[in-house]
Amino acid sequence: MSSAAAAQAGMDNDIHTFSxxxxxxxxxxxxxxxxxxxxxFNIESLAVSPGATGGFARMTITSRGDPETLEQxxxxxxxxxxxVFVTDHSDDDALEEEVALIKVRCxxxxxxxxxxxxxxRGGMLSDDTDGRAxxxxxxxxxxIDALLSDLAALAVEEVVxxxxxxxxxxxxxxxxxVGHRA
Numbered sequence: 001m002s003s004a005a006a007a008q009a010g011m012d013n014d015i016h017t018f019s020x021x022x023x024x025x026x027x028x029x030x031x032x033x034x035x036x037x038x039x040x041f042n043i044e045s046l047a048v049s050p051g052a053t054g055g056f057a058r059m060t061i062t063s064r065g066d067p068e069t070l071e072q073x074x075x076x077x078x079x080x081x082x083x084v085f086v087t088d089h090s091d092d093d094a095l096e097e098e099v100a101l102i103k104v105r106c107x108x109x110x111x112x113x114x115x116x117x118x119x120x121r122g123g124m125l126s127d128d129t130d131g132r133a134x135x136x137x138x139x140x141x142x143x144i145d146a147l148l149s150d151l152a153a154l155a156v157e158e159v160v161x162x163x164x165x166x167x168x169x170x171x172x173x174x175x176x177x178v179g180h181r182a
Contacts, residue, residue: 017089023082024057045163085174099162100144102135105155121147
């Protein structure tokens with residue numbers, strides 16, 4: 001494969017972050033997940049919570065794939081009756097956050113090193129039991145990836161990540177659709 005083709009292949013698998021507002025009722029999440037599955041795309045992370053307006057849920061979904069197919073996914077999601085709003089944040093200047101809990105088996109100097117690495121990346125110690133430190137960090141996915149890379153030489157036992165959540169800066173592009181003033 002030529003370097004140009006390899007670069008294009010890498011671009012075709014860029015991560016995309018979608019925000020959805022949907023009616024909060026049984027079966028909606030399954031129908032949304034099926035749109036991705038039918039196109040052969042894996043959902044890499046999914047965060048769902050009640051929205052600011054009762055009866056609606058806010059979802060953030062990340063998936064990797066070529067832009068053309070992901071554009072088709074947006075169109076199909078937009079056609080679902082219970083989806084009120086969907087957007088791809090991949091090119092936006094939106095605020096993104098993720099939370100991770102990282103359990104590291106360590107004591108003595110390794111514990112000091114783990115805590116120092118976490119603090120350098122904005123993390124903190126959440127628990128220290130039975131020779132295991134549980135570190136908590138919130139920030140961008142890249143910041144969490146960087147801490148995990150820093151900790152790779154230590155005995156990382158578990159990692160739990162929330163998945164990315166995203167919110168638009170400034171006025172909400174969908175508040176008027178669910179009864180709020182923008």
